[in-house]
Amino acid sequence: MTSLLYIERKSTIHKIDPRAKLLFAPLFSISLFFVDNAFILALLFILFALFSLDAMGLKAFSKTMLLIAPIVLLLFLMSPLEERGGVPLLEIGSLVILTHEAIDKVLIVSLRFILISLAFAILIRSVKERDIIKSLRWFRLPYSSCLCLSLIFRFIPYVASLYESIRMSLSMRLREGKRGYKAIPFLIALIINSFKMVPSFSSSLEERGFGRNGRREAKMGFSLLSGVEVILSVTIPILIVIFL
Amino acid sequence: MKRTAFKIVLIALSSAIVAVFTTIVRIPTPATGGYISLCDVAVSFLAYSFGPVLGFIAGGLGTAFSDLIGGYAQYAPISFVVHGVEGLLIGLIVNGTKTPIWRKIAAGVVGTLAVSLGYFSLTGLFLTTYSEALVEVVPNLIQGGVGAVLGLILYLGVSKAFKGLDDYRISFFHRKESETEKT
Structure with a gap:
């Protein structure tokens, strides 16, 4: 499931330091x-x-846009009803349906929503999971x-x-021609089977020294030069706020 | 002995369960552009079983992870807060193994209201507008309500079928329950 997130490409965005991207996305938002x-x-x-087309490709970019499209469409339908003050553009009798300010507001909110979505989509599509942790x-x-x-x-x-193996085993127990199985026993089986691995996994962590005095450190593997990118990722959002 | 490794594995696994419940079972709601999932089932089950701390962390982290995986990254911080608070409130109200059933139901109701109000206020404030967020209130109430009921049923079922659940609870809080029972 998680391996589907990262897209291997040789884009400019991929070359940027992961720390810079991790800092940039929330600050930019x-x-x-x-x-x-x-x-x-x-x-x-x-x-x-x-940037998104370069980092993700057309397919992933369209997928991201399609995911947020219904929300944006709903924003265009619902938001003008909230803003009634300003220069009227559409009126039915004395009732103001649409104003210039309402269009402006809905555009700002929608574009902000799309930009936040794209900033995080670029982040998770261009940074490997282990680099996020590092x-x-x-x-x-x-x-x-x-x-x-x-x-x-x-x-x-x-x-x-x-989940898949329990679902398949329950499906195979059904009589021929019948579909569906009881959800509660299925979910109980899933939870119990998942929890059963906790003691063995935590014991193996303890055997490797976790929880004792010794701390294991992962090698960072980041070059010193890329610290400039980290600083840039902070300054660009601040500059946006100051000058726009 | 502080079982740090045990706690971390239990938190990580619980978060993964919440993420899988949220990601795999998804019923799209074309009206809102969102989806109805089983995340509330997992969050309320964990809060009933392990209390407020694990309910908050696993509920928040699990739903935030599933938003990241599912392409709804912009909702991840909101989901973290809303479902985290849902787990925290349910856990705080239940808080203990011998809680009467009416209190567990009340906890479910409070959790459902927290999800619905939380999404309405935070989505309206930060992502969209309040009129758009209002459309999602009813689906969220249904999802939260069904989730709380199923979570309670799951808790009763798992407690009955898996005796190790009590040991996990004791290990998580490293309480000396056996000693307190003796006294």
């Missing part, structure tokens, strides 16, 4: 809330669309927290494969 100009947001959207360690996240996140990445495919 926050900085967008300070921009109230639809035109500038549209320009940023074009820029990010180009970057978090570099940002001084405690070792036990990083280990926990790393284990989640490993356990998700394990629980998913367990």
